[in-house]
Amino acid sequence: MEVAIGIDIGGTNTVFGLVDRKGNCISEGTIRTDKYENVKDYVKELSEEIFKILSVLDNEYDIRGIGVGAPNGNYFKGTVDFAPNLKWKGIINFAELFKEHFEVPVILTNDANAAAIGEMIFGAAKGMKNFVVVTLGTGLGSGFVSNGEMIYGHDGFAGELGHTIVFHDGRKCGCGRKGCLEQYASSTGIVKTVQEMLDSTIEDSILKNYKPEEITSKLIYEAAHQGDNLAIEAFDFTGRVLGFSLANTVAITSPEAIILFGGLALAGEYIFKPTKMYMEYYMLNIFKNKVKLLPSQIVGKNAAVLGASALVWKDII
Amino acid sequence: MEVAIGIDIGGTNTVFGLVDRKGNCISEGTIRTDKYENVKDYVKELSEEIFKILSVLDNEYDIRGIGVGAPNGNYFKGTVDFAPNLKWKGIINFAELFKEHFEVPVILTNDANAAAIGEMIFGAAKGMKNFVVVTLGTGLGSGFVSNGEMIYGHDGFAGELGHTIVFHDGRKCGCGRKGCLEQYASSTGIVKTVQEMLDSTIEDSILKNYKPEEITSKLIYEAAHQGDNLAIEAFDFTGRVLGFSLANTVAITSPEAIILFGGLALAGEYIFKPTKMYMEYYMLNIFKNKVKLLPSQIVGKNAAVLGASALVWKDII
Numbered sequence: 118m119e120v121a122i123g124i125d126i127g128g129t130n131t132v133f134g135l136v137d138r139k140g141n142c143i144s145e146g147t148i149r150t151d152k153y154e155n156v157k158d159y160v161k162e163l164s165e166e167i168f169k170i171l172s173v174l175d176n177e178y179d180i181r182g183i184g185v186g187a188p189n190g191n192y193f194k195g196t197v198d199f200a201p202n203l204k205w206k207g208i209i210n211f212a213e214l215f216k217e218h219f220e221v222p223v224i225l226t227n228d229a230n231a232a233a234i235g236e237m238i239f240g241a242a243k244g245m246k247n248f249v250v251v252t253l254g255t256g257l258g259s260g261f262v263s264n265g266e267m268i269y270g271h272d273g274f275a276g277e278l279g280h281t282i283v284f285h286d287g288r289k290c291g292c293g294r295k296g297c298l299e300q301y302a303s304s305t306g307i308v309k310t311v312q313e314m315l316d317s318t319i320e321d322s323i324l325k326n327y328k329p330e331e332i333t334s335k336l337i338y339e340a341a342h343q344g345d346n347l348a349i350e351a352f353d354f355t356g357r358v359l360g361f362s363l364a365n366t367v368a369i370t371s372p373e374a375i376i377l378f379g380g381l382a383l384a385g386e387y388i389f390k391p392t393k394m395y396m397e398y399y400m401l402n403i404f405k406n407k408v409k410l411l412p413s414q415i416v417g418k419n420a421a422v423l424g425a426s427a428l429v430w431k432d433i434i
Numbered sequence: 435m436e437v438a439i440g441i442d443i444g445g446t447n448t449v450f451g452l453v454d455r456k457g458n459c460i461s462e463g464t465i466r467t468d469k470y471e472n473v474k475d476y477v478k479e480l481s482e483e484i485f486k487i488l489s490v491l492d493n494e495y496d497i498r499g500i501g502v503g504a505p506n507g508n509y510f511k512g513t514v515d516f517a518p519n520l521k522w523k524g525i526i527n528f529a530e531l532f533k534e535h536f537e538v539p540v541i542l543t544n545d546a547n548a549a550a551i552g553e554m555i556f557g558a559a560k561g562m563k564n565f566v567v568v569t570l571g572t573g574l575g576s577g578f579v580s581n582g583e584m585i586y587g588h589d590g591f592a593g594e595l596g597h598t599i600v601f602h603d604g605r606k607c608g609c610g611r612k613g614c615l616e617q618y619a620s621s622t623g624i625v626k627t628v629q630e631m632l633d634s635t636i637e638d639s640i641l642k643n644y645k646p647e648e649i650t651s652k653l654i655y656e657a658a659h660q661g662d663n664l665a666i667e668a669f670d671f672t673g674r675v676l677g678f679s680l681a682n683t684v685a686i687t688s689p690e691a692i693i694l695f696g697g698l699a700l701a702g703e704y705i706f707k708p709t710k711m712y713m714e715y716y717m718l719n720i721f722k723n724k725v726k727l728l729p730s731q732i733v734g735k736n737a738a739v740l741g742a743s744a745l746v747w748k749d750i751i
Binding site for chain 2: 198199245246247248259261263264266268269270271272273274275276277278280281282284285292293294361364365366368369370371372373399401402403404407408
């Protein structure tokens with residue numbers, strides 16, 4: 118049996134799994150990312166855990182490669198460069214580190230690009246040559262596919278839609294600038310929107326029962342579900358900013374579809390409806406009502422592992 | 435001798451020429467575009483003119499194809515769709531029309547994409563796999579190349595950077611929306627900027643000697659050259675808006691270089707210096723000081739014909 122190893126490196130946890138060519142996750146595991154001072158110890162432990170799940174497989178297996186999704190991952194170099202949410206500083210050559218334990222190709226990119234390849238191989242973008250995946254989590258990530266190929270750009274870091282500026286003097290961003298899209302269209306962004314609204318409105322809201330720092334995107338979703346006006350308005354504003362940005366994005370790459378992935382995308386119609394409406398409102402005429410806005414089809418707890426494994430199935434025939 | 439026919443269809447004039455594989459324009463001609471009520475008459479006349487310049491060639495020639503740059507050109511269909519500045523309305527299948535006169539492949543795209551392919555084959559982007567060409571003329575056009583391929587997008591209309599919105603309640607655009615980049619960063623845009631400035635400043639300026647409707651981008655350039663503060667400030671503002679947009683663009687496709695083409699780009703340092711400065715100012719850290727801002731290398735009166743002919747040399751081996 119042919120398998121690919123998919124690894125998703127997050128700030129807190131690392132999830133890994135064995136995935137077959139059809140996108141079945143055969144086996145899975147997880148270790149803490151933040152427990153290891155030395156990155157070599159981390160890779161050693163992770164490799165041992167992978168060998169463990171391989172050893173209990175019934176069939177013989179043939180590992181075709183390792184796909185890794187990681188923050189600030191560089192496809193061309195196989196490195197993770199200056200990831201702010203990882204313990205290990207500077208440039209880490211994960212591709213090389215994994216090759217000390219496995220004699221197979223290692224393909225690494227950032228998590229949003231891995232999600233995009235995942236959608237192309239197993240999910241909502243099957244058969245598409247031109248599409249965009251937008252991951253709405255703590256931040257906003259994106260992966261662009263044109264002519265059937267991932268846009269990694271000249272340096273491997275393309276797809277930073279979350280750091281396009283949408284408001285000229287907007288909210289401060291972790292990147293040191295102001296008004297970046299991810300400060301509005303992300304779990305963190307909608308929380309900030311609600312905190313600002315609570316600060317400035319006399320309107321009643323379920324969310325007034327919480328301290329500002331207790332607000333989460335989940336609470337906002339639940340409030341919206343109960344018909345809370347302020348929560349619904351917060352989703353509307355989020356969709357407006359996101360829809361505006363997506364209309365600008367469409368003008369550049371003219372995708373067949375935009376796929377929303379990640380935590381905030383699970384809010385379903387609360388986020389899809391306003392995003393679609395404003396996207397069409399701001400859209401240049403020639404693109405109006407042509408671009409599909411779709412939910413991810415690799416949802417569920419395995420999504421990140423499937424995405425990472427798809428890097429292998431995409432590159433290896 | 436192998437030649438490609440390059441045709442640039444403009445609203446007023448059509449320029450055409452024979453170009454060899456090295457980018458030498460062997461012979462050239464022009465006809466009026468706006469003289470023909472019927473598009474078939476136009477294509478017939480144009481074809482006859484092309485046969486004329488072919489008939490006086492010394493060497494035997496082998497026509498490898500026809501490349502056409504045209505407003506609203508659709509690469510996939512070989513059509514021009516609803517071009518506002520052409521007489522012929524609706525969808526015009528130029529590829530088919532030319533095939534009535536020539537038995538060679540016809541490759542058609544919009545003028546900015548043709549310019550981008552021109553830079554890749556003959557100009558400033560030789561050897562580059564990831565770059566953007568921005569044409570600063572009456573409007574703002576753009577062509578994106580990633581992974582060595584033109585981004586035509588799902589429907590063939592990608593690259594409408596000029597119609598990304600940069601100001602939420604900005605200048606009215608011909609497309610029916612507000613705040614599009616081309617209302618600021620184009621010959622027309624800088625004229626509007628100067629008109630607005632003249633309206634609101636008590637500052638002295640050479641440009642006050644003209645009626646608002648007499649102002650042209652050439653006059654602004656000449657005034658800047660004479661040290662006119664208002665003209666220099668107008669270039670600064672134009673560069674600021676363009677630089678801002680280019681920084682956002684870099685975050686998406688991470689190009690090796692951005693190449694400025696067209697009338698306003700000929701203003702040299704007056705436009706390059708502020709554009710570069712603000713581009714770096716607004717740039718996300720990981721891209722800072724990495725992306726080259728270059729002038730076109732297919733300048734001169736043949737530029738559009740060279741660009742169009744390059745479509746042939748790009749697609750035909």
